Amino acid sequence: MSQADTLILLCRSGFEGECAAEISDVAAAEGFYGYPRLEKNSGYVCFHVQGGDVIELVSRLRFGELIFTRQWFACMPGLTELPPKDRLTPLGEQVAALPKCAELVVETPDTTDGRELQGFGRKLASALAPYLRQHDLMLPRKSRAKYRLHLFVLSGREMFVGVAPVANSASLPGGIPRLKFPAAAPSRSTLKLEEAWHWFVPRDQWDAELAPGMRAVDLGAAPGGWTWQLVKRGMFVTAIDNGPMNEDLMETGQVEHLREDAFVYHPSKPVDWMVCDVVEKPARTTSMVIDWAVNGWSRNMIFNLKLPMKQRYVETRRCLDRISDELEAAGIRAKLRAKHLYHDREEITCWLSL
Numbered sequence: 001m002s003q004a005d006t007l008i009l010l011c012r013s014g015f016e017g018e019c020a021a022e023i024s025d026v027a028a029a030e031g032f033y034g035y036p037r038l039e040k041n042s043g044y045v046c047f048h049v050q051g052g053d054v055i056e057l058v059s060r061l062r063f064g065e066l067i068f069t070r071q072w073f074a075c076m077p078g079l080t081e082l083p084p085k086d087r088l089t090p091l092g093e094q095v096a097a098l099p100k101c102a103e104l105v106v107e108t109p110d111t112t113d114g115r116e117l118q119g120f121g122r123k124l125a126s127a128l129a130p131y132l133r134q135h136d137l138m139l140p141r142k143s144r145a146k147y148r149l150h151l152f153v154l155s156g157r158e159m160f161v162g163v164a165p166v167a168n169s170a171s172l173p174g175g176i177p178r179l180k181f182p183a184a185a186p187s188r189s190t191l192k193l194e195e196a197w198h199w200f201v202p203r204d205q206w207d208a209e210l211a212p213g214m215r216a217v218d219l220g221a222a223p224g225g226w227t228w229q230l231v232k233r234g235m236f237v238t239a240i241d242n243g244p245m246n247e248d249l250m251e252t253g254q255v256e257h258l259r260e261d262a263f264v265y266h267p268s269k270p271v272d273w274m275v276c277d278v279v280e281k282p283a284r285t286t287s288m289v290i291d292w293a294v295n296g297w298s299r300n301m302i303f304n305l306k307l308p309m310k311q312r313y314v315e316t317r318r319c320l321d322r323i324s325d326e327l328e329a330a331g332i333r334a335k336l337r338a339k340h341l342y343h344d345r346e347e348i349t350c351w352l353s354l
């Protein structure tokens, strides 16, 4: 057993409570008991595991099933008084107690203060990686390693070093995708759907799952950011919204705009995709999605659950459990996943695949 006793979980600033509640639940279900320590708006949570090996925990729990966690790593106890004249020696001592890695990633909290530390973190990493290799504490760059080394910087004196399984953590630093806003898209919301596809649909399945000629319904489509993504993949889209759709998008000939109620409309023939970005109570969106699944109106659905002001985690669980329970009762086999995406604010994005 290593001395790693702390799990660091990165999340959106303001969602530390949800991140902590979720990891406490999920870890306990696997027999790992611990207590979270968090500071509101810090962008991360420390979860201390009692009497268990936190490296085993990050191997046993499925990272992809966590909703409010963007990234995680199993850490040695935090270093709080790093001497500015020699940070490498104490960091190296901690790294020596962890499994050997080939890659070093530097992360900071996704907060204003955290972002200001990124330059310092990169400089420190460019000194740390060669130091670790010289001391035989890291594998050569191209080696295949089970774990990635993470340096989590909170200030010049305070940091954590830890590891995360390469195959069971976010491949991008901080779990943040750097998506470029396409200038032709009618709204910034477009990035939410693109990020959802990156997150939920494995890259090698894009050609099969997001194929030209497919039929899609976009509920609450105006002005058309999500429709734009579907059209870009060559799909034919029925856009449901009382509001106006972007004119260039309508000129593609791939979009039919119906001014109907998203909670009443359904297609006359099953479609390949239903996406929904309507701002509504999560319980109502949940009922609508269950209806679509039970009636087989779409094979794949991506929808948002707008989170309430209070009890955000409890409400999230209630909605997702209801979908799973009702589909199981109806004898429908489905895959359901949810994520608080980088481009999501007070909402989570869900993927239901029948």
Ligand SMILES: C[S@@+](CC[C@H](N)C(=O)[O-])C[C@H]1O[C@@H](n2cnc3c(N)ncnc32)[C@H](O)[C@@H]1O
Residues within 6 Å of the ligand: 186, 187, 188, 189, 190, 219, 220, 221, 222, 223, 224, 225, 226, 227, 240, 241, 242, 243, 260, 261, 262, 263, 277, 278, 279
């Ligand atoms: C957040 S916006 C959608 C933005 C869109 N996804 C995009 O990327 O441009 C929500 C939309 O839902 C529409 N909406 C709200 N309630 C609706 C309902 N009951 N039926 C249809 N559309 C509705 C609103 O008119 C609004 O255009």
